[in-house]
Amino acid sequence: MPHIIDSENVLGVNFREEIPQYTTMGSTDQYLYDPSLLNSLDFRKSPAILKPFITAADPGEPWMKVRPLRESDYDKGFLQLLSQLTAVGNVSRVDFLRTFAGMKARGDYFVTVIEDTRKQLIIGAATLVIEHKFIHDCGLKARLEDVVVNDTYRGKQLGKLITVTVTLLAQELGCYKMALECKDKLIPFYASLGYVLEPGNSNMMQIRYETVKKNNTNGAHNTNIS
Numbered sequence: 001m002p003h004i005i006d007s008e009n010v011l012g013v014n015f016r017e018e019i020p021q022y023t024t025m026g027s028t029d030q031y032l033y034d035p036s037l038l039n040s041l042d043f044r045k046s047p048a049i050l051k052p053f054i055t056a057a058d059p060g061e062p063w064m065k066v067r068p069l070r071e072s073d074y075d076k077g078f079l080q081l082l083s084q085l086t087a088v089g090n091v092s093r094v095d096f097l098r099t100f101a102g103m104k105a106r107g108d109y110f111v112t113v114i115e116d117t118r119k120q121l122i123i124g125a126a127t128l129v130i131e132h133k134f135i136h137d138c139g140l141k142a143r144l145e146d147v148v149v150n151d152t153y154r155g156k157q158l159g160k161l162i163t164v165t166v167t168l169l170a171q172e173l174g175c176y177k178m179a180l181e182c183k184d185k186l187i188p189f190y191a192s193l194g195y196v197l198e199p200g201n202s203n204m205m206q207i208r209y210e211t212v213k214k215n216n217t218n219g220a221h222n223t224n225i226s
């Protein structure tokens with residue numbers, strides 16, 4: 001079960017003080033969450049058709065690794081990968097480590113990546129976020145966020161692999177359901193992985209509180225907005 005968060009962490013109070021001082025990148029290089037959680041996922045439970053059959057523990061290539069996000073992924077192109085999804089902005093190493101530490105402290109962010117270990121490059125990512133509810137007997141609801149595969153690696157099942165990984169992880173962590181928002185053209189992709197549009201309950205609504213900076217360098221040519 002996810003770590004129980006305290007209200008001080010939720011509000012982000014004193015985060016700066018909680019972060020260890022890093023003199024060089026990777027001096028601790030922690031995982032965001034326990035990587036052993038990925039070893040026992042049963043990919044046979046997923047309706048996804050994976051040909052050849054691959055899993056998080058055995059992604060089919062010796063140079064491919066599915067694992068939790070690490071601090072050193074700042075230097076392995078993680079943010080550049082996200083910029084293929086939406087605008088990232090100018091995220092400094094300090095910003096990245098602060099956000100990483102906050103997510104780790106909360107215990108309910110499961111950012112999961114695929115690394116090409118030959119190039120030390122992050123080539124795929126997806127995030128499982130767990131919401132704590134009073135309804136459903138104080139149940140846990142999962143959200144799927146920020147799914148992306150490096151454009152030169154697409155069409156090789158990596159999108160399915162990373163999405164099924166976090167979908168099964170949510171079930172393993174005790175969530176009663178997992179939900180996502182996506183563009184219409186991706187509905188068949190997620191439907192093939194078991195996600196369904198529920199009749200009368202398939203509208204996504206939102207209110208935006210900020211405008212995306214148009215002059216950021218990472219996402220300057222990307223019109224996708226998450």
Ligand SMILES: CC(=O)SCCNC(=O)CCNC(=O)[C@H](O)C(C)(C)COP(=O)(O)OP(=O)(O)OC[C@H]1O[C@@H](n2cnc3c(N)ncnc32)[C@H](O)[C@@H]1OP(=O)(O)O
Pocket residue numbers: 084085144145146147148149150153154155156157158159160161180181182183185186189
């Ligand atoms: C919840 C969210 O985060 S929604 C945001 C989703 N992410 C994005 O839009 C970012 C840009 N897109 C991507 O990174 C990738 O195209 C992904 C993640 C959507 C798919 O990654 P891939 O590695 O190419 O997917 P994969 O090889 O596993 O393909 C799975 C299937 O989905 C289909 N598919 C993949 N991308 C798309 C697309 N953009 N539109 C329609 N169908 C697609 C493929 O044709 C394939 O179908 P098949 O099994 O019948 O051959």
